[in-house]
Amino acid sequence: MPAICRRCRSKPAEVRLPYARMSLCPDCFRRYFEDRIRRTVEEFKMFKSQDTVGVAVSGGKDSAALLHGLRQAFPGLKLVALHVDLGIKKYSEHCLEKVRALTRGLEVELHVFDLKRELGFSIDDFRLTPYRRKICAPCGTIKRHLFDELAREAGVKVLATGHNLDDVVGTMLTTFLAGDWSQLVRLKPVLPPLSPLQTRKVKPLLRSPEWEDLLYAAYSDLPFRDIGCPHAGGTRVRRNQELLEALSRRNPAFRHQTLNNFLRLIPILEKHVDQPPLTTCRRCGYPSSAEVCAYCRRVELVKNTLEKRRQRSKLNPLLRGINRDQANDI
Ligand code: AMP
Ligand code: FES
Ligand code: ZN
Numbered sequence: 001m002p003a004i005c006r007r008c009r010s011k012p013a014e015v016r017l018p019y020a021r022m023s024l025c026p027d028c029f030r031r032y033f034e035d036r037i038r039r040t041v042e043e044f045k046m047f048k049s050q051d052t053v054g055v056a057v058s059g060g061k062d063s064a065a066l067l068h069g070l071r072q073a074f075p076g077l078k079l080v081a082l083h084v085d086l087g088i089k090k091y092s093e094h095c096l097e098k099v100r101a102l103t104r105g106l107e108v109e110l111h112v113f114d115l116k117r118e119l120g121f122s123i124d125d126f127r128l129t130p131y132r133r134k135i136c137a138p139c140g141t142i143k144r145h146l147f148d149e150l151a152r153e154a155g156v157k158v159l160a161t162g163h164n165l166d167d168v169v170g171t172m173l174t175t176f177l178a179g180d181w182s183q184l185v186r187l188k189p190v191l192p193p194l195s196p197l198q199t200r201k202v203k204p205l206l207r208s209p210e211w212e213d214l215l216y217a218a219y220s221d222l223p224f225r226d227i228g229c230p231h232a233g234g235t236r237v238r239r240n241q242e243l244l245e246a247l248s249r250r251n252p253a254f255r256h257q258t259l260n261n262f263l264r265l266i267p268i269l270e271k272h273v274d275q276p277p278l279t280t281c282r283r284c285g286y287p288s289s290a291e292v293c294a295y296c297r298r299v300e301l302v303k304n305t306l307e308k309r310r311q312r313s314k315l316n317p318l319l320r321g322i323n324r325d326q327a328n329d330i
Pocket of ligand 2: 086123135136139140229230231232
């Protein structure tokens with residue numbers, strides 16, 4: 001006989017939550033997921049009910065679950081969806097389609113930043129730069145900067161991202177193992193802006209395991225991408241997540257316990273770890289630890305690379321012509 005849902009005690013249970021020793025039916029699981037979002041937002045005072053909250057939607061399951069979950073958990077809250085079209089061949093078109101379907105279905109206003117149209121390059125163009133094997137790195141820097149620009153354009157002061165429990169604990173572990181204390185401090189659930197150009201960043205899914213985001217999105221019939229980014233590779237964070245996966249098999253509450261301990265550690269670290277001194281980027285005006293920020297440097301690199309390539313392709317037919325003429329002279 002199938003197990004009965006622990007909450008409603010009437011329908012068959014389909015979802016087993018081993019860390020909570022509980023099995024739920026799909027409807028009760030969705031309520032449980034939404035309650036957890038509400039409690040997380042309240043626990044960390046992420047935003048107030050009268051705020052307009054920007055939600056960074058990528059086309060993936062996490063941010064789809066986040067947008068729908070926030071709508072259910074806070075029915076009166078004004079939400080605006082923000083998407084960066086990265087111009088990655090096939091992948092970005094697919095993501096944008098899903099984002100449009102999701103926001104249309106939930107009747108949420110959508111703002112899109114089209115990288116190719118606005119800045120003249122795509123993330124694929126980093127293949128021509130020394131980042132060719134680790135495109136995720138400049139992509140992350142560019143996305144983070146553009147989230148702020150999009151949020152400003154949409155007039156939102158709070159920006160929610162779909163980072164889940166696995167992402168947060170994986171990144172915490174990676175920065176911890178690297179001894180990068182100032183970066184670890186920046187992983188807190190609420191990151192206040194460092195300048196008026198930035199928004200407050202919040203992670204309402206930080207207590208939601210990745211697998212549950214997928215289940216929630218599927219049970220709620222949300223559109224989300226079913227292809228992966230062609231540039232995703234074996235990053236350090238990914239490898240540490242595999243390590244966490246193995247540890248969680250032995251102790252299902254491992255990630256939750258690790259997160260709670262990290263969250264206790266952060267205020268202590270904050271008192272003792274000096275953040276690198278910040279100045280203002282002389283190109284874009286955003287806070288930066290160098291004269292020109294990482295975003296502006298990556299943009300300059302890819303634009304210069306594309307320009308050199310354009311010059312070379314203009315010269316090539318000329319050079320070929322010269323060679324032919326020289327050959328005719330011989
Ligand atoms: P990732 O860094 O790809 O794991 O994404 C983490 C979170 O960042 C997602 O859950 C989204 O909230 C946000 N995000 C990532 N890519 C995009 C994008 N292209 N446009 C808007 N938001 C994004
Ligand atoms: Fe950024 Fe894949 S989404 S490299
Ligand atoms: Zn800059």
